[in-house]
Amino acid sequence: MDTGVDFVAHVGAAASDESFPALFLEFGSLLLVLGLLAMFARKLDISAIPFYLIAGLILGQGGFDVIDQSNSFVPTLAELGIILLLLLLGLEYSGRELVDTARAQSKSGAIDLIANFTPGALFGFLLGWGLPGAVALGGVTYISSSGIVSQVVRDLRWRRNPETKPVVSVLVLEDLVMAPYLPILTVILTGTGLVTGLISVGVALIVVAIVIVISIKRSNAIQRLFNASEPVGLLLVVFGAAVAVGGLAGLVDFSPPVAAFLVGLLLTGEIAEVARRRLDPLRELFAAIFFVYFGLNTDVSEIPSMLLPAAILAIITIATKFLSGWFAAKTVSKSTISRLRAGALLSSRGEFSVIIAGLAATSTLLPSSFQALVAGYILLTATAGPILARFAEGVGWWWDQRPGVVPS
Numbered sequence: 001m002d003t004g005v006d007f008v009a010h011v012g013a014a015a016s017d018e019s020f021p022a023l024f025l026e027f028g029s030l031l032l033v034l035g036l037l038a039m040f041a042r043k044l045d046i047s048a049i050p051f052y053l054i055a056g057l058i059l060g061q062g063g064f065d066v067i068d069q070s071n072s073f074v075p076t077l078a079e080l081g082i083i084l085l086l087l088l089l090g091l092e093y094s095g096r097e098l099v100d101t102a103r104a105q106s107k108s109g110a111i112d113l114i115a116n117f118t119p120g121a122l123f124g125f126l127l128g129w130g131l132p133g134a135v136a137l138g139g140v141t142y143i144s145s146s147g148i149v150s151q152v153v154r155d156l157r158w159r160r161n162p163e164t165k166p167v168v169s170v171l172v173l174e175d176l177v178m179a180p181y182l183p184i185l186t187v188i189l190t191g192t193g194l195v196t197g198l199i200s201v202g203v204a205l206i207v208v209a210i211v212i213v214i215s216i217k218r219s220n221a222i223q224r225l226f227n228a229s230e231p232v233g234l235l236l237v238v239f240g241a242a243v244a245v246g247g248l249a250g251l252v253d254f255s256p257p258v259a260a261f262l263v264g265l266l267l268t269g270e271i272a273e274v275a276r277r278r279l280d281p282l283r284e285l286f287a288a289i290f291f292v293y294f295g296l297n298t299d300v301s302e303i304p305s306m307l308l309p310a311a312i313l314a315i316i317t318i319a320t321k322f323l324s325g326w327f328a329a330k331t332v333s334k335s336t337i338s339r340l341r342a343g344a345l346l347s348s349r350g351e352f353s354v355i356i357a358g359l360a361a362t363s364t365l366l367p368s369s370f371q372a373l374v375a376g377y378i379l380l381t382a383t384a385g386p387i388l389a390r391f392a393e394g395v396g397w398w399w400d401q402r403p404g405v406v407p408s
Contacts, residue, residue: 023073030059030067030074034288045155046386047148049350050379052288056295057303057375067296074293079256080243081290082358084283085351086257087242089146089175090264091272091279095212097172105166108331109173112324112346117142119316127309127373132188132365136356139181140374141317143174145350147287148382152345152389163329163342170328170346175261178352179208182258185356189363211262226267228274235278238267257355287351294354295375297361302372310376318384321346340392348385353378 033055041048059067067074120141124134149171153159226234242263246256267275322343329335329342357374360366 026067027073030289030292033059034292038288047145047151047348047350047382048288049145049148049291050382052291053295053354053375053379053382056292057298057300058295059292060296060298060300074289074296077286078290078293081283081286081288081293082257082355083242083246083260084239084279084286085147085290085355086261087238087264088276088279088283090261091267091276093172093175093265094268094272095214095265099212105169105173105328105331108166108170108324108328109177111327112170112174112321113142113177115320115323116317119313119320123309123313129366129370132360132363133370135185135188136360136366136370137373139178139185139356140349140353140377141313143178143349143352143356144171144321144346145348145352145382145385146171146175148348148350148385149345152348152386155386156389158341158345161338161341162333162335163325163338163345166328166331167325167342167345170324174352179258179261182355182359185359189359189365208258208262211265214266226271228270231274231278234271234275238263238275239279239282291351291354294358294371298371298375299368302369303376306369306373307376310373310380313373314377314380314384317349318347318381318388337393341389344385344389344392346385347381347388349378349381 034052037051037055038048041051059065117138121134121138123141124130124137127133129137149167153164158164226237228234242260245259245263249259250256264272322340325341325343325346326339328346329339333339353374357371360370360374
């Protein structure tokens with residue numbers, strides 16, 4: 001049997017299937033739209049995330065409905081987007097950095113958690129969504145967007161500012177909280193029994209603890225398994241490991257995104273740096289698909305009815321993020337400028353909030369209006385954060401120049 005001929009024939013038959021040209025046309029057109037939106041956002045010096053969400057809302061159900069969601073192509077790429085977002089996040093840190101940050105910024109992290117989780121949780125109860133809605137919406141309002149923060153820091157050249165390091169520390173603590181939070185939320189949303197839920201959460205915490213310990217104690221041994229001088233091989237191995245571990249985690253009811261984060265956490269130094277450089281373009285591609293897919297699955301007709309609650313929640317939680325930023329920056333500076341810049345940086349919500357809403361979308365315990373509220377909320381905060389960052393410096397300078405005030 002000529003397997004080469006059979007393979008060519010098989011590929012030719014697949015390509016001749018009329019569904020393939022339509023799929024390629026649809027997907028290629030979607031990428032073109034996302035690319036144009038990314039360039040437009042870049043010209044405005046703001047995050048492209050709101051534009052991706054808006055594109056999904058316009059093209060999806062309730063809008064023009066031009067994207068066929070019956071096939072698994074776009075959803076699969078969106079899932080890969082979540083994996084890459086969390087993998088790259090893990091590559092940013094080491095186990096030692098996480099532990100040191102938790103110790104140094106524990107007070108700021110506690111204030112951030114209480115001040116920002118509480119409003120979302122209370123809103124969830126007020127809207128009649130019970131414990132599942134409270135826990136899910138509390139997570140949405142709690143965690144800031146690391147992607148938007150890093151973009152704003154790059155755009156405004158704030159990397160050397162005194163408040164940047166405390167802000168990053170708060171983001172790291174938020175990411176740490178997500179490790180046990182996502183499994184807990186999954187247990188609540190799936191209606192798992194108390195004992196089974198406690199076992200799942202306990203296993204998640206144990207796995208996270210073991211990975212952190214390995215990252216601290218055996219990081220050199222792990223680094224020797226990889227070769228930074230082979231970037232293509234490193235790209236394939238790290239990405240493949242994250243996807244495979246994420247799939248395995250899903251089979252045992254562990255959070256695939258958290259599993260990908262833990263894979264990244266095991267890699268440090270030059271290996272992590274090379275992997276980040278190679279994976280970053282892939283992250284941008286798949287993350288864009290992930291954000292637009294969230295919009296595609298949100299019924300745009302429900303957003304107007306949830307826009308007022310989303311706006312109220314956005315105003316409250318932007319204020320609470322400024323409180324978090326104020327306390328975080330207070331550890332390094334007495335300047336009002338630094339404290340306002342820190343608050344503005346933390347104001348945006350993005351990738352993790354979308355991930356939480358995506359988990360909620362698979363549950364029968366929350367209505368579709370939950371996604372509509374989160375979509376409106378993310379659009380408002382992701383747009384407001386970069387804009388507030390531009391005004392924060394001027395307002396802070398004006399405040400510090402008042403008569404009798406000596407900024408430090």
